[in-house]
Amino acid sequence: MQLCFSTLACPGWSIAQMVSAAGAHGIEGIDFRGIGEEIDITRSSHFQAELKHTLALFGQHALAMPCLNTSVTLVSPAADRWQMMLEECHRYAMLAPQTHSRYLRIFGGAVPKGMTPAEALTMARRHLRQVVHICAAQSCLPLLETHDDWATAPAMLAMLEGFEPRQVGVLWDLEHPYRRGERPVDTATALRPFVRHVHVKDSVRRDGKNIPRLLGEGDLPLEEMFQALRGIGYDDWICLETEKRWHADAPDPEQSIPQFVQYMKGRWPRGKSQ
Secondary structure, rough: OOOEEEHHOOOOHHHHHHHHHHHHHHOOEEEOOOOEEEEHHHHHHHHOHHHHHHHHHHHHEEEEOEEEEEEOOOOOHHHHHHHHHHHHHHHHHHHHHHHHHHHHHEOOOOOOOOOOHHHHHHHHHHHHHHHHHHHOOOOOOEEOOOOOOOOHHHHHHHOOOOOOOOEEEEEEEEEHHHHOOHHHHHHHHHHOOOEEEEOOOOEEEEEEEEEEOOOOOOOOOOHHHHHHHHHOOOEEEEEEOOOOOOOOOOOHHHHHHHHHHHHOOOOOOOOOOO
């Protein structure tokens, strides 16, 4: 198991600050989901004109970029919007081998009004085949996140029917299936062949919203979730995704990132992922 953190946890930090924090706390990687005001890092100068400098900085500190987090959403009925999604997927897929990133995170998306779940599923699977083709050409793997209307294992498996784990994987965001009433052991067992990456966070549920908290200070059964992961033999990346970018009152990164490392100590042996 190795630790990384999402840039959602530190939206105000520069890359230099992220790298410094990772080094100071023994974190092995950073998952990019925006930097500064730009949510799409393929449009950021850090991953365009300054890419060599960014890669050199990561190399100097032996840091990885395990998963690039895109906004690609499979249930996109408007043709022009889906074309934008394909273009984004192409940009990230081309960036992945340059950053030595194994995975691209994508979303299934919500079923829009006026569309039945069956119609949304048909569209999502059709679009997923296109994404799989794009990623395969660049030797990276798309990961569907347990999110939106595809948060639970049955919904995710319906999407993945006919696809193999070598073509597409799952990013298990621990929060969302649980909030839909699914036991962690059931999520883990059902999705076992596909789980490739994990987002961990904690929160409390208030007025229909998830309010971010430090790990162990919310009401998510994290110990049960970790046990479920160990039960399926998972021993890859655990990524802190405290969503400071979306929630101003979420814990600050100066607190959440070192606390993440301390929380994980003793709960999961550290080691190099294969």
